[in-house]
Amino acid sequence: MGHYLLRRLLQMIPVLIGLTIIIFGVTRLRGDPTYQFVQADASQEEIDAVRRAYGFDRPLLEQYLVFAAGVLRGDFGESFRFRQPAMPLVLERVPATLTLTLSALLVAWLIALPTGLISALRQNSAIDLTATGISVIGRAMPNYWMGIMFILLFSVQLGWLPVSGTGDWRNLVIPSLTLGLGLATTLTRLIRSSMLEVIRQEYITTARAKGLGEWALVFRHALRNCLISVVTVFGLQIGWLLGGAVIVEQVFAWPGMGRLMLQAVYTRDLAVIQAGVFVSALLIMVINLIVDVSYTLLDPRIRY
Amino acid sequence: MHKPFGFNQAALAALLVMTIVISACGQAPQSAAPTAAPAPAPTTAAAPTAAAPAPTAAAAPTAAAAPTAAPAAATGGKTVTVGLKELVTSFDYPYDWAIVATWIHSNIGDCLVWRDRETAKFVPWLAESWENVNDTTWRFKLKQGITFHNGEPFNAAAVKYTIDRIQADEKALVFPQWRFIKEIKVIDDYNMEFVTTGPEPAFLSKMSGTACQVVPPKYTEEVGKEGFAQKPVGTGPFKFVEWKKDDRVVLEANPDYFQGKPGIDQLIFRAIPEDSTRVAELLTGGVDMIISAPMQDWQRIEGNQNLTLDRFLTTQVQLIALRSGPSKTFEDWTGITSNPKVREAVAYAIDRQALVELLGGMAIPTMTRITPPTLGSSPKLYNSVGTYDPEKARQLLQEAGYNGEKLTFHSTTAWPMQKEVTEAIAAMLTDVGLNIDLQILEITAFREQVYAPRKNQEIYMDALGNSFFDPWITVLAEQSDRRERSGWNGPQADEADTLIRAAAVNMNAAERAKQYEQIQDLLLAENGGPYVFLYQLKDTVARNKKVSFTPPPDGFLWFGKASVN
Numbered sequence: 001m002g003h004y005l006l007r008r009l010l011q012m013i014p015v016l017i018g019l020t021i022i023i024f025g026v027t028r029l030r031g032d033p034t035y036q037f038v039q040a041d042a043s044q045e046e047i048d049a050v051r052r053a054y055g056f057d058r059p060l061l062e063q064y065l066v067f068a069a070g071v072l073r074g075d076f077g078e079s080f081r082f083r084q085p086a087m088p089l090v091l092e093r094v095p096a097t098l099t100l101t102l103s104a105l106l107v108a109w110l111i112a113l114p115t116g117l118i119s120a121l122r123q124n125s126a127i128d129l130t131a132t133g134i135s136v137i138g139r140a141m142p143n144y145w146m147g148i149m150f151i152l153l154f155s156v157q158l159g160w161l162p163v164s165g166t167g168d169w170r171n172l173v174i175p176s177l178t179l180g181l182g183l184a185t186t187l188t189r190l191i192r193s194s195m196l197e198v199i200r201q202e203y204i205t206t207a208r209a210k211g212l213g214e215w216a217l218v219f220r221h222a223l224r225n226c227l228i229s230v231v232t233v234f235g236l237q238i239g240w241l242l243g244g245a246v247i248v249e250q251v252f253a254w255p256g257m258g259r260l261m262l263q264a265v266y267t268r269d270l271a272v273i274q275a276g277v278f279v280s281a282l283l284i285m286v287i288n289l290i291v292d293v294s295y296t297l298l299d300p301r302i303r304y
Numbered sequence: 305m306h307k308p309f310g311f312n313q314a315a316l317a318a319l320l321v322m323t324i325v326i327s328a329c330g331q332a333p334q335s336a337a338p339t340a341a342p343a344p345a346p347t348t349a350a351a352p353t354a355a356a357p358a359p360t361a362a363a364a365p366t367a368a369a370a371p372t373a374a375p376a377a378a379t380g381g382k383t384v385t386v387g388l389k390e391l392v393t394s395f396d397y398p399y400d401w402a403i404v405a406t407w408i409h410s411n412i413g414d415c416l417v418w419r420d421r422e423t424a425k426f427v428p429w430l431a432e433s434w435e436n437v438n439d440t441t442w443r444f445k446l447k448q449g450i451t452f453h454n455g456e457p458f459n460a461a462a463v464k465y466t467i468d469r470i471q472a473d474e475k476a477l478v479f480p481q482w483r484f485i486k487e488i489k490v491i492d493d494y495n496m497e498f499v500t501t502g503p504e505p506a507f508l509s510k511m512s513g514t515a516c517q518v519v520p521p522k523y524t525e526e527v528g529k530e531g532f533a534q535k536p537v538g539t540g541p542f543k544f545v546e547w548k549k550d551d552r553v554v555l556e557a558n559p560d561y562f563q564g565k566p567g568i569d570q571l572i573f574r575a576i577p578e579d580s581t582r583v584a585e586l587l588t589g590g591v592d593m594i595i596s597a598p599m600q601d602w603q604r605i606e607g608n609q610n611l612t613l614d615r616f617l618t619t620q621v622q623l624i625a626l627r628s629g630p631s632k633t634f635e636d637w638t639g640i641t642s643n644p645k646v647r648e649a650v651a652y653a654i655d656r657q658a659l660v661e662l663l664g665g666m667a668i669p670t671m672t673r674i675t676p677p678t679l680g681s682s683p684k685l686y687n688s689v690g691t692y693d694p695e696k697a698r699q700l701l702q703e704a705g706y707n708g709e710k711l712t713f714h715s716t717t718a719w720p721m722q723k724e725v726t727e728a729i730a731a732m733l734t735d736v737g738l739n740i741d742l743q744i745l746e747i748t749a750f751r752e753q754v755y756a757p758r759k760n761q762e763i764y765m766d767a768l769g770n771s772f773f774d775p776w777i778t779v780l781a782e783q784s785d786r787r788e789r790s791g792w793n794g795p796q797a798d799e800a801d802t803l804i805r806a807a808a809v810n811m812n813a814a815e816r817a818k819q820y821e822q823i824q825d826l827l828l829a830e831n832g833g834p835y836v837f838l839y840q841l842k843d844t845v846a847r848n849k850k851v852s853f854t855p856p857p858d859g860f861l862w863f864g865k866a867s868v869n
Contacts, residue, residue: 082393082549083533092549151584163584164576166551253576255551263390263550268748 077271086271097256107180116191138185235291382569387591395536398476413517413538421856424677456520509774541864567867593847629791633757644832645704651829667839680820712761716750
């Protein structure tokens with residue numbers, strides 16, 4: 001296992017190098033970034049001075065090497081919007097985004113696991129058809145719209161929960177529900193189909209023939225096998241979840257990384273975009289590593 | 305086999321949840337309508353918003369389900385929470401000059417001079433009085449006994465330190481704005497003189513402009529630029545308590561404020577970027593005041609017995625700029641709008657009355673960017689729809705020898721109804737025979753398109769404000785050395801340049817006003833100039849009635865005199 005982890009961690013290095021090239025290239029695709037640093041009425045002399053000050057007059061390769069050297073030191077440059085180093089700005093938003101996405105994950109699993117299992121075990125029943133219908137509708141509803149609907153229902157109409165912002169756990173309920181429901185619908189469908197496949201296996205028939213109860217059958221024998229494919233897809237969905245967080249953070253005024261990134265894109269705050277993309281990619285890689293390691297917990301036959 | 309699940313019950317529960325969700329999407333029940341007090345009648349029926357754009361169609365449902373009474377903000381006491389689209393990015397005044405930042409900064413720090421926004425006159429603030437000794441020297445007497453929030457005394461040395469600090473840092477956003485001061489002489493603790501680089505008629509305006517808030521020298525030196533940016537200290541009505549970036553700014557009343565303790569104990573600014581969320585917060589009492597309420601929610605807000613909606617005039621004037629020739633950043637530009645007759649045709653092709661109606665009365669038609677009460681505002685140009693004469697426009701195009709050449713028209717969606725207005729204008733221009741290539745961009749791409757060399761083409765549409773309430777800034781772009789975007793040239797442009805330079809240093813207010821009136825005439829496309837000014841925008845402040853606050857003409861959010869009932 002230690003060997004495997006080390007190998008995976010080492011594999012991340014070329015990925016991260018490739019990532020820095022892509023980030024650098026994409027932010028330079030728009031042409032000369034100098035105009036993001038000068039005032040509207042700046043003279044040509046002032047513009048040239050800024051170009052020199054930020055090194056935008058140097059060859060592209062040299063610029064990349066300077067950027068890459070900065071990345072190695074954790075220095076992604078200064079946010080021109082906040083006039084502060086970009087990486088600390090991004091890192092201070094990570095806890096808020098992680099809180100939101102982890103809560104959304106919890107919501108997704110709490111909904112998807114029982115619903116998916118029931119749907120599979122009672123295939124084509126009323127509950128299965130209802131769950132399928134809701135899954136399709138839930139998948140079709142965009143986060144943004146769903147967030148507004150939840151605000152109307154839980155905050156404006158019922159007055160149970162705050163509309164937006166941060167504070168206590170109550171502020172987290174609607175955003176995590178909004179973000180988690182999309183994932184829940186996908187997971188529900190996956191758990192259902194995976195479980196349907198597993199419960200038709202011969203070892204399940206044997207166990208049932210031995211008189212094992214329904215609950216024991218599901219939780220002792222079927223569930224772990226069913227979850228392997230689900231967890232794989234779940235790992236791939238993490239990026240989707242972080243992407244969804246951008247919208248949800250905007251709707252619910254949640255001061256996370258997604259909102260910072262959105263504003264950075266709007267204002268062409270290059271340093272923050274670069275740092276934010278880097279941190280997001282790193283998070284996705286680490287989470288996928290955790291998912292891969294979790295296979296050993298689900299299936300003892302898997303060894304690294 | 306044992307049947308572990310109650311399918312029917314579960315199905316019923318799911319249906320119930322769906323029903324509730326669907327009910328939330330519907331209209332508010334009639335019983336939710338106000339009964340205790342009649343709603344104030346809207347001043348303009350069915351008026352569209354003057355608020356910042358609501359880019360998403362889903363914003364509309366917010367209005368649907370408001371309760372009758374908005375509860376007081378959760379924090380209790382004399383707390384006022386204000387919902388804004390965004391917050392500051394720095395508390396160090398010279399490094400964040402966004403209007404929202406200026407509002408927040410002004411509640412913490414004070415300037416020597418305050419501009420009365422109703423009259424555009426100047427009021428002594430930290431200054432006791434002033435005297436214009438000669439064209440380039442201003443003598444100030446400062447108020448005594450004022451201290452900063454940290455106990456440091458306010459005096460002439462602090463004022464000098466504040467301005468010296470801006471002038472020493474070329475990276476400060478406001479650096480060019482403060483270059484008009486050549487020397488500051490501290491006579492004693494409460495008397496000082498400012499010597500300007502030349503005659504400066506806009507001196508008081510600039511002294512009350514962005515980053516005019518006086519900083520405490522000792523504290524600022526101790527904490528440095530970064531420290532001050534995180535935790536500011538001023539002399540203002542509110543003391544800084546907390547800043548959570550892009551979330552909230554918390555201030556508390558300064559009990560020793562030199563103009564008396566504010567009527568609000570705690571002032572909170574919250575960043576709520578989404579229009580519909582901001583309105584929902586107001587309706588549920590999460591915030592007590594919001595800026596730029598979307599039009600579709602006005603009726604709901606005004607129908608709520610605890611809320612009120614105030615409309616105010618901004619300083620923003622929506623305009624069309626016409627490139628009139630090549631410039632030093634686009635030397636080989638050629639385009640059909642270089643012909644004055646084509647520019648004139650554009651001016652006659654636009655029906656301002658129709659545009660103002662499209663905005664539901666949330667605008668005042670204008671043919672000038674200098675709006676009252678600013679000096680030099682021309683009564684014949686302000687609140688005027690001008691001449692709409694499409695026939696004349698067609699004739700002018702014929703005279704110009706126009707042959708269907710393409711006119712690129714760049715616009716954005718940053719301003720209220722701008723997309724709709726832009727499309728309407730494009731249709732008006734097409735109607736007179738112009739071949740319009742309309743490109744509506746998001747604001748940052750639009751800014752690049754307009755400001756970067758070799759980019760801006762025949763037409764762009766923008767809204768420009770004037771937070772100085774002085775005319776100099778409204779015509780500055782047409783000074784001969786600053787015409788990168790317009791490329792305006794010829795005898796008329798030369799005459800305008802002479803007038804612009806003369807007015808900028810004319811200490812005689814009456815003469816200066818006349819000069820600006822002349823400049824305004826020269827700038828008009830009808831007269832061969834590079835601009836078609838369209839209308840001055842209005843905006844809204846929606847608030848809980850418990851907050852006593854009347855927005856000034858430019859909507860400046862200063863809470864020193866506000867109170868909570």
